[in-house]
Every structure is written in C-alpha cells, then in structure tokens.
Amino acid sequence: MKRLLSGNEAIALGAWEGGVRYAAAYPGTPSTEIMPALAQYAGVKAEWSSNEKVALDAVIGASFAGARALAAMKHVGVNVASDSLMTLSYTGVGAGLVLVSADDPGAFSSQNEQDNRHYARFGKFPCLEPADSQEAKDFTRFAFKLSERFDAPVMLRSTTRLSHSKGAVEVKMPAEPRESGPLPPFERNPRKYVMIPAHARLRHPEVEARAWALAEYAEDCPLNRIEWGDKRVGVIAGGVAYQYAREIFEGFSFLKLGMTYPLPAQMMRDFAAQVEILVVVEELDPFIEEQARALGLDVIGKEFFPAAGELTLARVRKGAIEAGLPVDDVGFEASDVGLEIP
Numbered sequence: 001m002k003r004l005l006s007g008n009e010a011i012a013l014g015a016w017e018g019g020v021r022y023a024a025a026y027p028g029t030p031s032t033e034i035m036p037a038l039a040q041y042a043g044v045k046a047e048w049s050s051n052e053k054v055a056l057d058a059v060i061g062a063s064f065a066g067a068r069a070l071a072a073m074k075h076v077g078v079n080v081a082s083d084s085l086m087t088l089s090y091t092g093v094g095a096g097l098v099l100v101s102a103d104d105p106g107a108f109s110s111q112n113e114q115d116n117r118h119y120a121r122f123g124k125f126p127c128l129e130p131a132d133s134q135e136a137k138d139f140t141r142f143a144f145k146l147s148e149r150f151d152a153p154v155m156l157r158s159t160t161r162l163s164h165s166k167g168a169v170e171v172k173m174p175a176e177p178r179e180s181g182p183l184p185p186f187e188r189n190p191r192k193y194v195m196i197p198a199h200a201r202l203r204h205p206e207v208e209a210r211a212w213a214l215a216e217y218a219e220d221c222p223l224n225r226i227e228w229g230d231k232r233v234g235v236i237a238g239g240v241a242y243q244y245a246r247e248i249f250e251g252f253s254f255l256k257l258g259m260t261y262p263l264p265a266q267m268m269r270d271f272a273a274q275v276e277i278l279v280v281v282e283e284l285d286p287f288i289e290e291q292a293r294a295l296g297l298d299v300i301g302k303e304f305f306p307a308a309g310e311l312t313l314a315r316v317r318k319g320a321i322e323a324g325l326p327v328d329d330v331g332f333e334a335s336d337v338g339l340e341i342p
Contacts, residue, residue, distance in 0.1 A: 001170075001171055001172075002168045002169060002170055002171065003168070003169055003171045004084045004166050004167070004168060005133050005137070005166060005167065005169045006033065006133065006163065006164055006165065007130070007132075007133050007136045007158055007162040007163045007165060007239075008031065008032075008033040008034045008037060008038045008102075008136075008158075008162065008163045008164070008165050009033065009133075009137050009171050010133040010134070010136035010137040010159070010167075011034050011037075011072075011100060011137070011139050011140050011141075011156065011158065012033075012034050012035075012037035012041070012138060013041075013169070013171065014038070014137035014138060014139065014140030014141040015038055015044075015070045015098070015140050015141070015144075015270065016038065016041040016043075016044060016097075016178075017137070017141045018068065018096070018140060018141035018142075018143070018144040018145075019042055019068045019096075019144065020038070020041065020067045020068045020069060020070050020098075020144070021044060021045065021062070021067040021068055021180060022044070022045050022046075022059065022062035022067050022068075022070075023035065023038050023044060023045070023047075023059070023069065023070040023071070024046070024047055024049045024054075024055035024056075024058045024059050024069075024071055024072075024074040025046075025049065025052075025055050025071060025073060025074070026048065026049050026050070026051050026052045026054075026055050026073055026077055026100075027048060028073060028074035028076075028106075028109075029074065029102075029104075029109040029110075029160075029161040030074060030102045030104060030108075030109065030158070030159070030164060031072050031073055031074045031077075031100060031102035031158070031163065031165035034070060034072040034100060035047075035048065036149065038070075039057070042178060043178045043180045045079065047138055051077075051080055052071075052073040052077035052078065052080040052081040052138075053064075053080050053081045053083065053084055054063075055071050055072075055073065055081070056071045056073075056081040056084045056085060056088075056099065057105050058071075059071040059086050059097060059099075060084060060091075060093075060097065061094050062095075062098070063093045063094045063097040064093075064094040064186075064193060065095075065186055066094050066095050066183040066184045066186070066275075067094075067095050067099075067183055068095045068096045068097075068144050068306055068327070069079075069095065069096075069097050070098045070099075070100065071097075071098075071099050072099075072100040072102070072142075073099075073100070073101065074102045074103075074104065074109075074162075074192055075101055075102065075103040075104055075109065075114055075116045076100075076110055076111060076114065076115055077101075078101050078119055079114075079300050081099075081175070081287045081288060082119070083340070085099070085123060085153070086122070086123055087121065087168045087195050088123075088153050089123040089124060089125055089152065089153065089207060090195055090200055090203045090204065090207055091192060091193050091195060091203070092151035092152055092154060092192065092206075093147055093148070093151060093152065095144075095146035096143070096144030096145065096146075096148045096149065096154075097142060097147050097153045097154070098143045098144060098146075098147060098153070098154050098155075098156055099153055099154070099155050100140075100155075100156045100158060100159065101116040101119070101155055101156070101157050101158070101223065102158045102159070102160070102163050103115065103116055103157060103158065103159045103160070103283075103284070104159070104160050105126065105159055105160065105161075105283045105284055105309065105310040105311070106160065106309050106310035108160055108310075109160075113308065113324070114284075114285055115284040115285040115287060116155070116157060117129075117155075117157060117260055117261060117285070117287045118285070118287065119155065119206070120155050120260075120261040121287075121301065122153075123153075124207055124208075124210065124211040124214075125150075125152040125153050125155065125156065125214075126143075126146055126150070126152065126154045126259060126261060126262070127154075127155045127156075127157055127240035127259065127260050127261040128142070128146075128154060128155070128156050128157070128223060128258060128259055128260070129156075129157050129238045129258065129259075129260045130156070130158070130162065130239065130258070131162070131238065131239055131240060131242045131243055131255070131256075131258075132162070132165075132167045133162075133165070133166065133167035133168070133169050134168070134169050135258065136156075136158065136162065136165060137159055137169050139156060139223065139258060140156055142223070143156055145249065150210055150213065150217075151210065152214075153298060157239065157260070159239060159283065160310070161240045161306045161308075161310065162239070162240050163262075163335035164207070180194075191203075194334075197330070198236060198261055201313060211262070213232075214262050215262045215265070217263075218259055218263060218264040218267075219265075219266055219267055221258070221264065222258075223258025224255070224256070224257050224258055224264050224267060225255075225256050225258075226253070226254070226255050226256075226267070226271055227253065227254040227255075227256060228253050228335060229251050229252050229253045229254070230251050230252045230253065231252075231253050231274055231275045231276060232252065232275070232276045232277065232324060232326060233249060233252040233253065233275060233276065233279060233281045233326065234247045234253045234254070234255065234271055234272065234274070234277070234278050234279065235249050235252060235254050235256075235273030235280075235281055236255045236257065236268065236271070236278070236279070236280045236281075236288060236292065236299075237254065237255075237256065237257070237280070237281040237282060237304055237326040238256065238257035238260050238288070239282075239283065240256060240283065240311075241247065241258070241282050241283050241311055241316075242254070242256055242257075244281065244311050244312065244313050244315075244316045245279075245281040245314060245316060246315045248313060248317050248319070248320055248327055249279070249325075249327060253269055253271075253274075253275055255267065255268065255271045257288070260287065260288060261287075263288065263291050263292075265295055268292060268295060268297065269295060269297070272292075272297045272299075277300065278292070278297060278298065278299045278300070278323065279299065279300045279301070279320075279323075279325065280292060280299050280300070280301040281301075281305055281311070281316060282301075282305075283310065283311050284307060284308075285307060286301055286302045286307065289301035300323050300325070303323075304319035304320070304322050304323040305319040307320070
C-alpha cells in the first residue's frame with residue numbers, strides 16, 4: 001500500500017525497515033520529527049539526548065555493541081558532534097550506523113546555510129542524498145547495509161524541503177511484529193575501537209583503503225543512474241535539486257546522483273562525453289561542480305545557479321535562461337526568484 005509521508009517520516013520508516021534498534025537525537029528543525037516518528041515502531045529504543053555529540057556517542061556505543069543505530073540532527077548539530085564523528089571514521093562501526101544531517105538551505109530555522117556534504121569528504125565516508133520521500137525511506141534502509149559493508153558511518157543528507165514535504169511512499173507492513181533477538185556477544189578489540197595515537201596510526205591506512213574501495217563502488221552504486229534524453233544538454237543533480245532540474249530541463253539527459261560522496265568519476269566522464277553541454281544543479285556549495293572540474297570536465301554551474309539560498313523552480317529557470325540553455329521561459333518573470341517561505 002502507499003502512504004503520504006514527509007521526508008522525516010519516511011526516514012524513520014526506512015530506519016525501522018532497515019532493522020534499527022537504537023536511535024538518538026537532539027531536536028532541531030528541520031530534523032525534529034524523525035525521532036517521534038521512529039519512537040512509534042516496536043523494537044526500537046528512540047530517545048532525546050542533551051546535545052548532538054551525546055546523541056552520536058550513544059549511537060556509536062549501540063553500534064559497537066552490535067545494534068544497528070541512527071543519530072539525527074540538523075546541519076549545525078553535526079558541528080557539535082564532529083569530534084566524535086571524525087574519530088568514528090577511524091574506528092569504523094560494529095553494526096550499521098547512519099547519521100542523518102538535515103541541512104537548511106535558505107536558513108529558515110538556522111544560523112547558517114552550511115553544506116554538510118563536506119563532512120563526508122573530510123571524514124572519507126559515504127553521503128547519500130534522497131530526492132523525495134520514497135527515496136528517503138529506501139536510502140535509509142540501504143544506508144545500514146552500506147555502513148556494514150564498508151565498516152563506516154553513512155551520512156544521509158536531507159534538506160528542509162525534503163524533510164517537510166510529503167510524497168507517496170510504498171509501505172509493506174509485516175503481518176507479525178518484528179522480533180529482536182539478543183545482541184551478539186561484545187568482542188573486545190582495542191586496536192579498532194580505542195583511538196590512542198598508536199592505534200590511529202594503524203587505522204589510518206585502512207581508512208585510505210576504504211576510501212579507494214568506496215570510490216570504486218560508486219561507479220556501480222544502484223543509487224546513481226543515467227536517464228538518457230536529448231543529448232544537447234546533460235544535467236548532473238542529486239537530492240531535491242534533481243526535482244527542480246528535472247522539471248526545468250524536461251526531456252534532456254540526466255546523471256541522477258543518489259550517492260554524492262564519493263562521486264562516480266568514470267560515470268561522470270562517460271556521461272559528459274556523450275552530451276554537448278554539461279550542467280550541474282545543486283543547492284548551496286559547488287560540491288559536485290568542483291569535483292567535476294577537477295576531473296577536467298567543462299561544466300556550467302554556480303556562475304548561473306546561486307550558492308546562497310534555497311533553489312526554486314524559478315531560480316533554476318532563471319539560471320538556465322541566463323546561461324543560454326534551451327529551456328522554456330514561458331511565464332518566467334524576474335519577480336519569481338524571490339524568497340519562498342515554506
């Protein structure tokens with residue numbers, strides 16, 4: 001059956017479907033609704049923490065003990081938790097661990113518009129960006145498996161528009177309540193989990209090896225796909241920005257990225273080689289654009305699509321028209337690009 005769910009509700013459902021057993025968060029818009037939504041599911045211990053670092057530390061402990069675990073916070077909350085997060089990149093996980101970062105383009109409820117995709121690159125762990133509620137559910141469930149496969153935390157990056165918008169989500173509720181068996185016996189492994197300098201020096205090469213393995217995996221990751229259309233224009237986009245771009249660049253070719261770190265370098269090169277003009281549409285920083293340029297690709301990006309504020313259909317259309325791209329400008333007015341409060 002299908003249900004109408006917000007992105008936050010879909011994340012909670014995806015976590016439950018993915019076997020999460022413990023979740024912790026510090027409330028802050030646009031992430032707040034994840035925890036109450038998750039708390040309603042049987043077999044999950046979900047609780048508020050005194051701050052974001054405490055929430056992540058509790059989730060790390062649960063993961064080390066063998067329970068799939070999720071931490072949720074708004075983008076600036078990751079700053080508070082970053083000390084633990086960077087060490088977690090070295091220790092890796094026990095059971096799957098997902099960190100939800102709810103970014104706030106437009107600063108509707110925040111003191112800045114920071115782009116937390118940079119944390120994934122900094123810590124050398126995966127970042128997933130769903131584009132709608134269905135993907136929010138599916139990507140969250142997928143993230144736990146990805147975390148365990150690569151022994152790494154996985155960041156699920158949402159934004160205000162995704163967190164609070166509602167969409168149809170396919171829901172399959174089990175006939176019987178989910179049973180949670182006992183956790184596996186805890187295995188002491190100080191070399192992996194205790195990051196004194198001597199252990200950190202040993203773990204760092206493993207982090208680098210993991211980064212190479214993730215980059216190779218990105219090329220075949222099922223969350224990334226090419227949608228061929230008119231090859232005069234090829235658009236690279238992910239997250240909610242993909243929805244805006246798909247409407248404005250209707251009929252053209254798309255490289256839709258569900259995993260935005262690490263990026264699929266060869267897939268991007270192959271896509272660029274088959275289109276006449278390459279465009280990157282993304283909210284906030286030129287995160288994808290800069291890496292595309294580093295690959296030697298000639299792209300149109302932030303010189304036309306703003307780095308400040310939330311994208312809208314009008315802003316994407318305005319940028320496309322100013323760039324001279326072949327899009328429909330019917331009904332476009334300059335006043336359409338003003339701030340749109342959700």
